[in-house]
């Protein structure tokens with residue numbers, strides 16, 4: 262069943278004052294796909310994610326998830342339907358120990374439904390998830406106050422919070438920005454593993470080389486509009502795409 | 514110190530805290546005592562104080578300290594979810610009038626009016642504040658500040674609930690011991706109860722909301738539902754204090770909605786140190802007796818009171834409790850740089 266559509270974005274538009282942050286964007290993502298979204302700074306990628314996940318209400322247009330209209334629903338309801346997202350500026354619960362960050366998704370109605378998880382037992386599940394993402398359980402790292410961890414760990418903690426929600430659709434907003442090469446190299450196989458296990462992933466990324474390793478389709482945005490959508494190699498050869506990237510550095 | 518040599522203070526942990534704030538390694542019964550002492554000693558003292566002070570003027574001061582302590586705890590609990598309240602008087606007044614009205618109009622006995630005042634007052638406050646929990650920061654605070662003043666005004670102009678005269682000759686406690694031990698018991702229950710709640714998974718969500726509510730929403734948790742539950746718990750503690758006080762005075766009037774019940778608890782939390790609940794309680798047990806002791810100063814009382822408060826804050830901006838806690842868990846020594 263890889264053919265059914267998990268997410269459908271229909272003619273989504275968002276204006277902030279006079280700025281067209283997202284302009285008439287449509288997108289279809291099928292279950293099991295790994296879709297990349299690229300575009301120069303300020304082209305509306307983050308806003309598109311915010312629109313899909315309910316953090317920003319659209320000016321016009323619709324978002325359908327598994328055929329259900331989720332436009333205008335609050336973020337926590339959308340998350341509970343199975344859409345998890347990371348934040349571009351890795352947002353975590355800074356004053357809590359790292360592993361306690363995962364208690365929140367583990368207490369959400371969505372995960373409670375999946376498996377009970379009593380007080381204390383949730384701690385163990387949290388540590389398991391973090392261990393998989395490189396927070397070694399026998400080190401001090403998972404128990405440290407999140408705010409004291411290095412940036413790369415915060416990014417992965419953000420990802421861990423998503424995984425704890427047991428999502429069906431994972432949306433990553435520049436997960437790799439600010440991560441060390443070694444961390445990227447360690448995280449990439451994890452994403453591939455989640456993908457193999459059936460997770461649908463949408464990934465906004467400036468690090469094109471890594472993105473093209475995993476994504477089987479890429480959408481390009483510029484000035485709020487979708488200017489290309491297709492297999493990575495083909496898309497990068499298109500004239501509009503090369504023009505959009507002219508003058509903006511393409512990161513390694 | 515020799516010329517040219519520099520020294521600096523070094524702080525060392527007395528060190529049985531391991532890994533995180535929540536995990537301890539206990540090696541001996543001495544360690545256990547070290548952990549238990551700061552909890553057991555104040556509890557024992559609080560339980561003994563009513564007996565020691567029985568029959569004196571200071572018994573009443575102890576009662577007031579507990580009342581303001583409950584309001585301070587209620588403030589600190591809301592603050593731990595990121596709700597900055599300026600309206601503890603609303604909680605206090607709701608409980609006080611609810612209990613008073615049930616006693617006055619329906620003749621309910623104390624053992625019913627106090628629980629009913631607690632729950633009823635808390636429900637009213639929650640219903641009033643839930644519509645505004647979406648307001649951020651200072652906007653929420655201003656609503657909490659205005660509501661009790663508004664109700665005091667309504668009671669006066671509409672002449673409801675006794676109007677300016679208040680409700681008089683309400684039932685008294687069968688014995689002074691009941692009042693004082695209800696106050697002390699409630700204070701301990703709220704203190705340890707709130708601390709426990711914030712250590713549990715439920716509390717992680719509350720602390721998370723204060724840290725970054727967008728993260729909590731992204732994790733699939735309805736922050737407004739959790740804020741509403743927190744308001745109910747905080748309001749219940751405040752309303753209980755109000756109901757208790759109503760029967761202590763055998764009277765309830767507009768004064769229970771006055772700014773005093775907002776400002777003094779807030780000052781107590783700031784003095785004691787927010788975020789730990791123990792600081793809130795400690796602050797009340799310093800401020801209330803202090804304000805009583807200064808009564809003899811007459812007109813200078815408020816000025817002196819303010820000066821002492823400012824002085825304490827300047828000396829210990831972190832709050833007295835956090836200072837004491839640090840001194841207990843760490844020791845300092847001078848080391849050569």
Ligand SMILES: Nc1ncnc2c1ncn2[C@@H]1O[C@H](COP(=O)(O)OP(=O)(O)OP(=O)(O)O)[C@@H](O)[C@H]1O
Nearest residue numbers: 277280282300301302303304305306307308309349
């Ligand atoms: N809350 C907001 N209020 C006003 N303008 C906004 C808001 N959010 C985004 N914008 C504007 O919308 C446009 C798109 O921004 P967005 O953050 O979506 O771009 P982006 O593609 O994610 O960029 P980057 O690669 O730098 O992350 C920008 O011009 C930005 O200034």
Ligand SMILES: [Mg+2]
Nearest residue numbers: 306307308349
């Ligand atoms: Mg962005």
